[in-house]
Amino acid sequence: MDAQMNVVQPPLMRVNMNLEAALERLFALLRIPSVSTKAAHAADCRAAAEWLREELTTIGFDASVRDTPGHPIVVGHAKGPEGAPHVLFYGHYDVQPVDPLSLWATPPFEPRLSENAAGVKEIVARGASDDKGQVMTFVEACRALRETDGGLPVSVTIVIEGEEESGGANLLPFLLANRDELQADLALICDTGMLDARTPAITTMLRGMVGEEVVITAADRDLHSGMFGNAARNPIQVLCDIISDLRDPATGRVTLSCFYDGVPDMRESVREQWRALGPTDAESLGAVGLSQAAGEVGYTALEQTWCRPSCEINGISGGYEEDGFKTVLPARASAKISFRLVGDQDPDAVRAAFRAHVRARLPVDCSAEFIAHGGSRASVVPEDLPALKPALQALTDEWGTQAAVIGCGGSIPVVSELKQALGIDSLLIGFALDDDRVHSPNEKYSLTSFHKGIRSWVRVLQALSA
Amino acid sequence: MDAQMNVVQPPLMRVNMNLEAALERLFALLRIPSVSTKAAHAADCRAAAEWLREELTTIGFDASVRDTPGHPIVVGHAKGPEGAPHVLFYGHYDVQPVDPLSLWATPPFEPRLSENAAGVKEIVARGASDDKGQVMTFVEACRALRETDGGLPVSVTIVIEGEEESGGANLLPFLLANRDELQADLALICDTGMLDARTPAITTMLRGMVGEEVVITAADRDLHSGMFGNAARNPIQVLCDIISDLRDPATGRVTLSCFYDGVPDMRESVREQWRALGPTDAESLGAVGLSQAAGEVGYTALEQTWCRPSCEINGISGGYEEDGFKTVLPARASAKISFRLVGDQDPDAVRAAFRAHVRARLPVDCSAEFIAHGGSRASVVPEDLPALKPALQALTDEWGTQAAVIGCGGSIPVVSELKQALGIDSLLIGFALDDDRVHSPNEKYSLTSFHKGIRSWVRVLQALSA
Structure with a gap:
């Protein structure tokens, strides 16, 4: 024994x-x-x-x-x-x-x-x-x-x-x-x-990680959406547009330029081994009330979490968030976003690409502030x-x-x-x-x-x- | 006198x-x-x-x-x-x-x-x-x-x-x-x-108004984004996609089907009168730190707020929103959204169109809950x-x-x-x-x-x- x-x-x-x-x-x-x-x-x-x-x-x-x-x-x-x-x-x-x-x-x-x-x-x-x-x-x-x-x-x-x-x-x-x-x-x-x-x-x-927080600001104060709605830029809308653009809806891939630089292809032998060894998507996701893998098309949940890079929105906040309703048009909105890295992906390059992605989508009158929350290979x-x-x-x-x-x-x-x-x-x-x-x-x-x-x-x- | x-x-x-x-x-x-x-x-x-x-x-x-x-x-x-x-x-x-x-x-x-x-x-x-x-x-x-x-x-x-x-x-x-x-x-x-x-x-x-709150739910609990990121559906991402799709980026028009039914064209005489009477975009928006009208292309800020319908995100919430960083993949995300109505727009029809817009964009494993917050013509x-x-x-x-x-x-x-x-x-x-x-x-x-x-x-x- x-x-x-x-x-x-x-x-x-x-x-x-x-x-x-x-x-x-x-x-x-x-x-x-x-x-x-x-x-x-x-x-x-x-x-x-x-x-x-x-x-x-x-x-x-x-x-x-x-x-x-x-x-x-x-x-x-x-x-x-x-x-x-x-x-x-x-x-x-x-x-x-x-x-x-x-x-x-x-x-x-x-x-x-x-x-x-x-x-x-x-x-x-x-x-x-x-x-x-x-x-x-x-x-x-x-x-x-x-x-x-x-x-x-x-x-x-x-x-x-x-x-x-x-x-x-x-x-x-x-x-x-x-x-x-x-x-x-x-x-x-x-x-x-x-x-x-x-x-x-x-x-x-x-996997490595890049943590980023982005704060979008438009008007210099919260506004009444009845008085300014439509005409004054809404930072929540701007933030949603930016986040929505982070993924290609057809392939599920992250759209940041050069994001996949340094990401190694999975060896087919490893994929086969994992398929034999690991839980199926139905098993791993079923345990938390889901049935199908989201994210990158063509990869199992296990493959995506073990050896593919990711982009997740960990938090979002803006405007009136309590019970009831308030017709405010807020001055700011913010999100916390993390990227998981594999292979030789460079945390600094990913952070820079994200910030460039945001800046490229900032309409007139809007500004973005960034807060770095750690980075590792x-x-x-x-x-x-x-x-x-x-x-x-x-x-x-x-x-x-x-x-x-x-x-x-x-x-x-x-x-x-x-x-x-x-x-x-x-x-x-x-x-x-x-x-x-x-x-x-x-x-x-x-x-x-x-x-x-x-x-x-x-x-x-x-x-x-x- | x-x-x-x-x-x-x-x-x-x-x-x-x-x-x-x-x-x-x-x-x-x-x-x-x-x-x-x-x-x-x-x-x-x-x-x-x-x-x-x-x-x-x-x-x-x-x-x-x-x-x-x-x-x-x-x-x-x-x-x-x-x-x-x-x-x-x-x-x-x-x-x-x-x-x-x-x-x-x-x-x-x-x-x-x-x-x-x-x-x-x-x-x-x-x-x-x-x-x-x-x-x-x-x-x-x-x-x-x-x-x-x-x-x-x-x-x-x-x-x-x-x-x-x-x-x-x-x-x-x-x-x-x-x-x-x-x-x-x-x-x-x-x-x-x-x-x-x-x-x-x-x-x-x-203007009339339709107030709506939408709650998107995916997994049955908050998840660790390292363990499930990419593979488990992120309700914040889903919500951002839904919100981003609410406006046509080229024209600034609201994309809900039939949204502009009952919206009267502005009479040219009224537009001229308002241009003579009212504040310019630079004046009305400048007072709150903005310079240019957002929203519908081709309308001044005054026209947009006095006689065009609008769609505003009044609040958004999901995941970790406090100081610092938390690599959570949240189970739910929510937004409060209001539509301002003009002319003969029907509040019930607008609410129904919004809910259809959300449902049409719900991926597998996600559900949406709606809370009505008032409606008026x-x-x-x-x-x-x-x-x-x-x-x-x-x-x-x-x-x-x-x-x-x-x-x-x-x-x-x-x-x-x-x-x-x-x-x-x-x-x-x-x-x-x-x-x-x-x-x-x-x-x-x-x-x-x-x-x-x-x-x-x-x-x-x-x-x-x-």
Whole structure:
């Protein structure tokens, strides 16, 4: 069955015995509303960092909270046996905003264990999955290893930042400024998902992202639509025209000039593999009340989210938005738009092309203001990375199902930043599920993800020490 | 100079002497936040109605507050000399919402008198112009006439409703149910504007309106744009496509089928008259920071707002709208859209055409929900209405400038409802100015509009008694 059973058994038993206490610790972290995009939560972000520092200290890490121009970064070091590999674990303690609050069944920062209709136990809270639950799988694995083996099988540096959800510009400068201290052989990141609830996965393809906010302004004040309607330029209409022009209605392709520069064609062998492996459109979209893939014609939902670039409108706002009706002709309208990048797409070029697209469509008397919300390139883990094979085996051993190598539609800019600053590759191992409602109301993390996630890291760290 | 000087002099002097007290009374009414679209302000709406009832009672009206399924209606009666004409005055005590509150220089329900850069004294508050200030010009005229002449020169019925700003469906049934009590020869309405700050006007053309709210829904929950972006239908994108398709970009014309059915061609003689009389595009639009007319190609701003139909997006909302960025792919997006109607355009047909336009553009997996927010036909006052000429002369006498006959881009559904329920025509006489910031932050009413507005009504009531 399990070649390494003798080595891993005691810490795995420890994980099982201590699960309730581990859950209590995760709940304590989940109670801290560390929403990084909201200035009002700055103190909560620091509280989460301090909580993690204390936790790491109790399990033998030399841990500290390090100031940045934004939210602080937690760093911890624990030495392994002489000559053992050195891994750097990355996670983030900040969480997404919770709105719309009215859609939460229970308060987002009062974590609870609930049972879904299928009898699956779930941890429900903002950050349960992204990324506090995932971070704690690694921390608890370190605890179990230390409590049973007296130490870790590899040297571990932990870096937990607080600005992942706010396009944080402070991580890369921090990595660069502390490259000697943070030097390691390999990065481990726990911020991705499984292929499905039974199949563990390592993510080797990540999309990059460009976040942009555009504000269109026309008149110098809100007007009465009866007095000025038709004759005065309506910025909502202008914004809708601009957004509508972002996609070719026939092909679903993004119309920005040069947008597809650097986008690699999908290999037919990969497409076939994914068709065999992954969920069908009906399965993946059916889970959220949809039936057919939108977007680019000719690609499945999986292909579109794993390896095609995208353009999404994440928010739009203008004029009267409350109950009832108001015949206002507003002075401004705004939208938040994100582009996911693949291959060699250049975030700066995409941002510039978007701004040119907007400016080219601005009628007389209108102006546009742009706010940049982060930009990162896509990243790919080399297929011949030495750590990949033992890590896949460790996951396969834990879950009893062959671990998969997958892509991910999301963006984890730290992968390319770690490469750039420290010269190291990353292994992305995570236990989130597609239906975790990450970034949505009622976010959850299955208790199995948490429990077997901790056990998985015990096995992966053991495997990497070999 | 003034043929009727002997008759009108005493009440006009009274108006001048009592201006400060009249302003105090208006301020008391302005302090009541009677926002009819917000359920939380229902008690304030009733308080405004009760305040008016008391005020009317003190000046000799037989006044009462009448319940409706919505906000109450104030009715008052005062008999004039035997055989004198009977006029029905209509106004509304409800006001628009105040958002965005942050743009108000002082609290919207704390009225104050301020002086603008040109030294003009202005009453600043929500409702100062629309319509509390205008309503009180008539009430104060009645007070002055009564206090000097012992009574009114004509019989007066006053109807002041509380749902004008919320598309109130309760006025017409009330008029129909009380048609015997409310019978009169002519309606007087004070809810319109002057041609400019020196030129009084009677409005004879009013546009109708259709208010619609549309909600587009796709997935059954908010999604992470990294996990589902491109592949899952984005309702904001769908809504933008629908809105963008509402206008032909080349001609600026509304694309709804049959939209222009019943829209009369402008007579060339009228166009010439307006060009001579009215502000240029540069003047009317320049006042609000714009330079060129948008909308229908080939029509001036004045023509477009006085006698062409329009389509405006009054509000749009979807996804993440707060500070910062959130890569959500929202489940729903909504817009509030209004159409202004002219000539014989049918509100029901326009609403049906809009809904068909939306449904025809709904992709698979999307649904649309519609909420109707009022509908009314355009209305026109006959040029040969007997009261028109003496009323114009009374205004000319007061202001020293020839009173104008104008159109109005706004909609005052009560005109057609009074015609339908009571069989009477309306004279629309108002003293608002284009820059009153009606429906916007820092709404104001010039002290001259208030003062000379009261004096104007004294003269008009005298003129109608002749």
